[in-house]
Amino acid sequence: MTEPTHRVENVATDSHVGVQAGTVHNLTVYERDPWDSPETTFRKGVSFLKGRMPGPARRLINDAMVGYATNEVYFYWLLAMVSRRTRHELTKDEAAQLRGRHALMRLRGEDPWRDGVRIIDRLLESAGKAEEDIRVVVKDLDALREPQRSLILEHLELYLDGPIEDHLWHRALSKAKTDQMTGGRGDRIWKFFHPAPAAPLCRKPRPPETSLGCWARAVAATVVLLMATGHLGYLILQSGRALLMAAYVLGLAGASVGARETAHWRHRVERRRAKDREYRxxxxxxxxxxxxxxxxxxxxxxxxxxxxxxxxxxxxxxxxxxxxxxxxxxxxxxxxxxxxxxxxxxxxxxxxxxxxxxxxxxxxxxxxxxxxxxxxxxxxxxxxWGYRRELAAPLGTKARAILGLLALAGAGGWAAVGIVPVGPLPAIGTILLLLISGWICSRTWLHIVLEQRRYAADQAESLSAYQGDLEALARWRARLKDKPDDEEMATWLDCDRKVLLEEALRHYKLTMSGVIAHAFIEAPAPGSERARLRGGPWRYKNYQLLVFLVTQEGVRQLTVTLNFLKGTFHDRQRLNYRFEAVASVRVKQSDDGGRDFQLALMNGNEISVEVNSGIEELQQGERPGAVSEVSLDAAGLPHTLHVLEAIAAEGKKWVDQRELRTGNLSAALNDPE
Known part of the structure; x- marks a missing residue:
């Protein structure tokens, strides 16, 4: 026997730097409504049982049996009574119920559920019997249909002992190895940890920044500009000079083309600069x-x-x-x-x-x-950076803008200067009004036009991005369509547990019936992502799994990190210690509801595992503490505490008396009297 020679702390997790948040799927598989019918209550109890949470499953199925009793109900009731615990963990009332099970169950007709009930009943009666006495029931179990056969193998692991235990263990292990990676686990399990994607929202572009004052200046300047332009044309028309009239018309055409093309050019330049500032x-x-x-x-x-x-x-x-x-x-x-x-x-x-x-x-x-x-x-x-090419102004736009402005400056300027000698005072006044109003008009209208075009471009860009996001959402939803349910997650985790248990048995050269008791603790690995259904336990991407094997010589402990996505084990740690080395076992509850499992050894070493961080992230309608309860039940803590607390309290004496207690209890449970 060897004891650990170093201090071991926090073998599993530290929630303060680890799990902080998680995904909660809005499904009501585990939510109970006071108005549920007995059948609905039973179905929810079955969901808890298949999710490896026998505690709430027993309560719900017991409640449902008052008004809903079928062969299927009796089958699941028996499974819930014995799932994930030994005979010693039954309460007096539960032991009495199992003793009187034949009077309690009113089986009707012949169906696979009744066959399953019969097999469970015979398995319970065969516990502790010799090898030759159990061959018939094992053969009948092998011939049982699915899903009854698989359910029995999954849930009677701890309850049975003796030769029948080895038979069921080999069958359960074979099934676990077969099912461990089935159902597309490698391609699907990661989807459980992704929340339902939120629909994209279309970004609203910033409205055009054009104040009332800006519009007022633009309108006033435009009115003055039109009046001045008209008066200049009137003066030129009165002069009767054809060349001035032609230059005047050419200047107007140049102003129209130049203003339009310049605004288009400037819009591209400004947008390109804005993109550069934003992206580069x-x-x-x-x-x-x-x-x-x-x-x-x-x-x-x-x-x-x-x-x-x-x-x-x-x-x-x-x-x-x-x-x-x-x-x-x-x-x-x-x-x-x-x-x-x-x-x-x-x-x-x-x-x-x-x-x-x-x-x-x-x-x-x-x-x-x-x-x-x-x-x-x-x-x-x-x-x-393709926008730089897309927003580059075409040569045609630049040429038209330049030629238009040259025509305005050249022909329009020549026409304005040419009319001055004809009527100096009115001509000069008109030209001054043209220059001032034209300057104000060009600046204000350019700002207004650029803002309108910027808004339209932003809106088109937002709509284009929104359409692309909608297409991406459709692809993502299609990819998440086959997300596994919580029952599948629980089944895969149970398979991993059995494979790990087999590794521990093989390493220590033990058989299942040669182990006095075994127990697990499932805890989140540091920093692991997590997810759950409403009312259900947390599931993690990475676990710390601890398996305890109680033998005649002491306790064998194996700790590993489980990559749940791939079903692989890493970072193995093995510890061996005598019964007398166990000083105390307890669960420490922090103020925020977190639970730490603590195993103290006589040499001062302590094994501390945080099995629940206390961060429940309750959804509407969920009761405080309910998530922690089902998470601890799913983690196997109740059974582990039962075994290790007994060792801490009684030591080797508990082991020596176990066989006598087990034999007496088996006889009592199978004796209706």
Whole structure:
């Protein structure tokens, strides 16, 4: 026998740096309504049992039996009574119920459920009998239909002892190895930890920044300009000079074309500059040292504290996915530098659109992933900065703008100067009005037109992005369509437990019947993501599993980290200690509801495992403490405490008297008298 020679602390988890939040699926499989019918209550009890939570399953099935009794109900009732516990863990009332089970159950007709009840009854009676006495019942069990046979193998693991225990264990282990990776586990299990994706929201563009004063100046200047232009034409017409009249008309045409094309050109330039400021800030390129100047044009960026927790979580996810989706042939660090401004812009957009809603970052993680993947795809195709080409003004636009303004300045100016000698005073006054009103009119109308075009372009861009997001959402929902249910998650975890137990038995060269008792603790690994159904237990991507084997010589403990997504075990730790080395066993409950399992040894060493962080994240209608209760039940803590507390209290004496107690209890449970 060897005892640990070093101090062991927190073998499982530390919730203060580990699990902080999780996904809660809005399904009502585990929610009980006081108005449920007995049949509905029974079905929910079955769901708890299949989810490896026999405690609430027993309560619900017992309640349902008052008004709903069928062969199926009796089958599941027997399973719930014995699931995940030994005979010694039965209360007096439960032991009395099992003793009087034949009088309690009113079996009717012949169906697979009645066959299952008969097999369970015979298995309970065969406990402790010799090898030759159990062959018939084992043969009948092998011939039993599904799902009754699998359910019996899954839930009678702890209850039976003696030769029958080895027979059932080998069958249960064989089934666990077969089922461990079935049902597309490797491709589906990760989907359980993703929340239902939130629908995308269309970003509302900033409205045109045109005040009433701006419109008033534009209208007034336009009226004056038209009047001055008309008066100048009247003076030229009165002069009777054909060349001045032709120049006047050419100047008007040049003004019309030049103003239209200049506005189009300026819109492209301004939008390209805005995109550069938005996407390319932070890049050492914003080539030619223009970063400093452009950043000065930006308003002060809010600090992280000002942007709030949503912005921080969004930023973390954005950085994660941009670091994950890196274009082929591009260094990750270079990619992050290149997309710094783009990532900030996306963070600002998400904070603006979703920051004030109830939608959490986890529910739009698919959107962030889509945008990051889309950016990598555009970079791979050489289109990441494609807007610069798209917004470059065509040569035709530039030529028409320049020629129009030249025509206005040349022909219009010549016509204005040419009319001065004819009527100096009226001509000069008209020209001054033209220049002043034209200057004011061009500036105000250019601002109005640019704002209108900017708004229209932003709106079109938002709609285009929204359509792309909707298509990405449809693809993501289709991918999550085969998300596993909680029963499948519980089944896979149970298979992992059995495979680990078999590894421990093989390592210590033990048989199942040669082990006095065995127990498990399932706890979250540090930092593991988690998810659950409403009213159900937390399931984790990574677990710390502890298996305890109680033998005649002492306790064998194996601790591993389980990668639940892949069903693989890592970081094995083995400890052996005598019964006398166990000083105390307890569960410490913190103020926030967290539960720590603590096993203290006589040499001062302590094994501490946090099996429940206390962070329940209750949904509407959920009772405080209910999630912790079912999570602890699913983690196997009640049975583990029963075994280890008995060892701490009685030591080797508990082991010596166990066989006598088990034999007497078996006889009592199978004796209706």
């Amino acid at each position: 800030r932070g890049r050492s390129e914003v080539e030619g040292g223009v970063v400093g100047r452009r950043m000065k044009e930006q308003p002060r960026r809010k600090t992280k504290a000002e942007r709030g927790s949503f912005a921080r979580r969004a930023e973390h996810r954005i950085n994660h996915y941009f670091a994950k989706y890196v274009p082929r042939g591009v260094d990750r660090d270079d990619w992050l530098v290149e997309t710094e401004g783009m990532r900030r812009s996306l963070g600002d957009e998400l904070t603006e659109v979703y920051g004030e809603t109830r939608v959490g970052v986890e529910k739009i993680a698919w959107l962030i992933r889509h945008r990051a993947s889309e950016a990598a795809t555009r970079r791979r195709k050489g289109m990441l």
